[in-house]
Structures are given as structure tokens and as C-alpha cells.
Amino acid sequence: MRAEKTRATSDDGNRKGTGSHMRLYLATGPKIASTKQTFVIPSGVEESVIEMQTTFELSATDRHSKARRGCLTTAHGAIDTPAFMPVGTQGSVKGVSPRELRELHAQIVLGNTYHLFVRPGLDVIKRFGGLHNFMNWNGPILTDSGGYQIFSLAKLRKITEEGVEFQNHIDGARAFISPEIAMEIQMLLGSDITMTLDECVPYPCEYDYAAQSAEMTTRWAKRCWERNRRNGETAKRGFADSMLFGIVQGAMFEDLRKASAQAIVDLDFDGYAIGGVSVGEPEEEMMRAVEWTEPVLPVNKPRYTMGLGTPPQLLELIARGMDMFDCVLPTRLARNGTAFTATGTVNLKNAEFILDKNPIEKNCVCDACREFSRGYIRHLIKAEEILGLRLITLHNLHFYLNLMNQARSEVEKGTFDQFRKAFVAEYKTRDAVMVE
Numbered sequence: 001m002r003a004e005k006t007r008a009t010s011d012d013g014n015r016k017g018t019g020s021h022m023r024l025y026l027a028t029g030p031k032i033a034s035t036k037q038t039f040v041i042p043s044g045v046e047e048s049v050i051e052m053q054t055t056f057e058l059s060a061t062d063r064h065s066k067a068r069r070g071c072l073t074t075a076h077g078a079i080d081t082p083a084f085m086p087v088g089t090q091g092s093v094k095g096v097s098p099r100e101l102r103e104l105h106a107q108i109v110l111g112n113t114y115h116l117f118v119r120p121g122l123d124v125i126k127r128f129g130g131l132h133n134f135m136n137w138n139g140p141i142l143t144d145s146g147g148y149q150i151f152s153l154a155k156l157r158k159i160t161e162e163g164v165e166f167q168n169h170i171d172g173a174r175a176f177i178s179p180e181i182a183m184e185i186q187m188l189l190g191s192d193i194t195m196t197l198d199e200c201v202p203y204p205c206e207y208d209y210a211a212q213s214a215e216m217t218t219r220w221a222k223r224c225w226e227r228n229r230r231n232g233e234t235a236k237r238g239f240a241d242s243m244l245f246g247i248v249q250g251a252m253f254e255d256l257r258k259a260s261a262q263a264i265v266d267l268d269f270d271g272y273a274i275g276g277v278s279v280g281e282p283e284e285e286m287m288r289a290v291e292w293t294e295p296v297l298p299v300n301k302p303r304y305t306m307g308l309g310t311p312p313q314l315l316e317l318i319a320r321g322m323d324m325f326d327c328v329l330p331t332r333l334a335r336n337g338t339a340f341t342a343t344g345t346v347n348l349k350n351a352e353f354i355l356d357k358n359p360i361e362k363n364c365v366c367d368a369c370r371e372f373s374r375g376y377i378r379h380l381i382k383a384e385e386i387l388g389l390r391l392i393t394l395h396n397l398h399f400y401l402n403l404m405n406q407a408r409s410e411v412e413k414g415t416f417d418q419f420r421k422a423f424v425a426e427y428k429t430r431d432a433v434m435v436e
């Protein structure tokens with residue numbers, strides 16, 4: 001499997017983002033076989049060339065925006081970017097089986113560390129040989145660190161430099177997560193892309209608190225990085241195959257965002273996430289937080305904006321140089337009867353659809369649209385039949401995944417910016433589906 005990914009090495013050496021922070025385990029661990037770039041030791045007497053794996057490759061960029069077309073290779077397969085990651089909170093993308101996810105051409109799913117840690121618990125998942133086996137998904141999995149949920153769901157949190165102590169929201173049991181424990185948990189889950197533990201501050205947030213919090217997030221990121229390196233050096237339980245993304249914080253303050261981004265980039269992660277967005281801020285502030293951060297991020301690493309967003313927001317974020325997205329909207333809104341279309345969302349509960357024999361969206365090739373009418377799906381939703389929410393979920397996920405497919409193809413053709421403007425202009429319900 002590894003051999004298939006082997007590429008010829010190049011001798012151009014000076015890759016941005018390597019420098020003194022290069023992780024030795026990448027050079028000495030089992031990843032050598034998949035090397036496709038080289039790294040020249042700057043201080044070497046003889047210019048030794050150490051092979052390093054680059055798991056992200058850009059194939060096209062847009063001329064009129066910062067949109068990028070790339071491919072991220074993981075131990076469980078490749079992810080074409082820009083990519084949408086369906087959210088499998090409890091080890092399941094709500095209402096959809098892994099077989100259906102594959103039929104939808106989903107290339108990666110997201111698992112929530114906090115939820116799986118609380119229930120069923122790590123011992124159970126360990127007995128099943130990790131999250132891939134447990135949920136029967138053999139594609140890539142990204143896990144968050146659990147930080148976001150600890151700060152948004154758990155009770156009685158006590159944050160110290162060491163980590164976070166909390167009571168979970170299910171049975172109130174006490175638990176403690178440190179940066180090191182967050183890495184151990186994600187390793188046990190068998191995640192392909194792991195995230196550093198961060199503190200996600202609420203919106204709005206006082207400057208001083210945001211500053212102290214972002215600095216602590218950086219110190220936590222360094223501890224995650226160190227634990228990851230140690231695990232990689234010993235190739236502990238296959239952990240050398242996973243990637244680690246650092247998370248930029250800094251709330252809605254330009255200097256804090258830039259400082260956080262620089263400090264996280266200096267640690268040299270496999271990819272970079274922008275956290276602390278989609279926390280209730282207006283869309284303009286969210287876009288500004290991304291715009292401040294993006295120029296600091298190295299071009300040759302994937303960028304992931306966490307917890308976003310609506311279809312127009314995703315295109316706007318792609319235009320601002322972002323590559324990866326996760327959002328609960330397609331599955332969450334399906335459960336109240338809301339479907340995404342190119343002209344905006346429609347709520348199939350509305351009486352206007354009672355006799356509507358059209359599919360949810362004309363020309364859509366998803367199973368729900370090929371086989372069922374709006375009128376029938378409306379009936380199912382009104383009667384609280386499970387099939388109704390499943391059909392809308394399948395359509396909504398298809399819509400999001402297909403939008404990314406279109407975006408990739410438009411970047412390749414050099415027409416992404418026109419596509420984005422046309423799509424955003426056509427999409428009428430922008431404000432109706434703001435992220436919670």
C-alpha cells in the first residue's frame with residue numbers, strides 16, 4: 001500500500017514550513033517509503049538529504065481568489081480538497097451507514113473524541129480494535145481533540161495549565177483531559193488526522209482572556225506535538241501513520257489571530273485548523289478571522305476551518321484559501337425537514353409541498369431525488385417516519401459533497417471565482433441557515 005504512494009524525490013530542498021522544527025520520526029519512521037520530497041539539513045557539514053513525507057499536494061490554484069485544489073494522503077486513503085467531512089459525532093453520521101457514505105463519495109468522516117470518550121468509552125472502542133473497526137468505516141477519520149465539546153457541553157469545568165477537569169453531560173462523571181491525554185485518546189481511536197487540544201473561547205470574549213487563552217493553547221499544542229513525536233518515534237501502536245493538525249485561536253482580534261497562527265506554524269504541524277469560529281459571531285467577523293490567519297499559514301499544508309458552514313460560506317472560505325470543512329448542518333437540518341438546494345434551503349414541512357411530485361431538487365442524482373417526490377418526503381417528515389429524515393440527510397450530504405466536487409473542478413478549470421459569485425448570488429436563504 002505504501003509503495004503505491006511513493007513518488008520520485010526532488011532535490012529542491014527548501015520547503016516552506018520545515019526548518020528546525022522538522023520531526024525526526026518522519027524521517028526515521030515507517031513513512032520513508034511514501035516520501036515524495038526532500039529536506040536538506042541546513043547545518044550539515046555534508047549536505048545530507050533526509051527524505052520526508054509530504055502528505056498534501058496542491059495541483060491547481062485559482063487566479064482570481066486564493067482557492068486551491070489539492071489532495072491529502074492518509075494511511076486510509078486520499079482526500080481530494082476542498083473537502084467536506086460529514087460529522088459522525090457518536091461514531092455515526094446520523095442516519096447514514098458507512099456503505100451509503102461511500103456511495104455518496106465521502107472520503108473522510110469526523111469523529112468526536114469527547115462524545116466517544118464519554119460513551120461508549122475508550123475501553124469498548126479499544127476492544128473493537130479502534131474506531132475504524134468499531135463503526136466499519138475503512139476510509140480516513142479525523143478526530144477533534146475533545147476541547148470544543150468540553151467547553152460547550154460539559155459541566156463544572158476547571159481549566160488549568162495542566163489541562164481541563166470536567167463532569168460529562170451524560171452521567172456527570174468526572175474526567176480530566178490534558179494535551180497528552182487528548183493525543184493518547186486519539187491514538188487509541190486510531191484516527192488518521194488528530195487535533196491538538198485547544199481552548200475555544202466563547203463569543204464575544206474580552207481581549208485579555210482571549211490573549212491568555214491563545215497563549216495557553218499554543219503551550220498545549222507544543223505538548224501535543226511532543227507527545228505525538230514520542231509516540232511516532234516508538235511507532236507506538238501504529239501512531240506514526242497519523243497526522244497532527246495544530247489549531248489557531250485568538251478570538252476576533254487581529255493581533256491575537258496573527259500571533260497565534262505564527263506560534264502554531266512555528267511548531268510545524270501536518271496541517272492547520274482555524275478554531276474559535278462558528279461560535280455565534282456575525283459572518284463578517286468569521287471571515288475576518290480567517291483572512292487575518294490565512295497569510296501566516298504555509299501554502300503546502302492543508303487548512304481546515306472548524307465547524308463551518310452554510311454552502312455559500314464554504315465557497316467564500318475556499319476563496320480565502322481554506323481546504324477542509326466539517327459541519328452538522330446537512331444532517332441536523334434534515335431532521336427538521338430542511339433540504340439544501342442551489343437556490344437556498346426549503347422546508348419540506350411546508351404545506352406548499354403536499355401535492356408536489358417533483359424531487360427535492362431537479363437534476364439531483366442522489367437516491368432521494370431519483371426515487372421520491374417532495375410530497376411523499378413531506379408526508380414522511382410530518383408522520384415522523386425515520387425514512388423521511390434519512391432521505392433528506394442523504395440529499396443534503398450529497399449536496400455538500402457535490403458542491404465540493406464542483407468547487408474542485410472549477411478551480412482546475414480556472415473558473416472558481418465566477419462559479420462562487422454565481423452560486424452565492426443564486427442562493428437566496430443565506431441568513432436563514434446561519435450556523436448555530
Ligand SMILES: [Zn+2]
Pocket residue numbers: 360361364365366367368369370394395398
Ligand atoms: Zn437529491
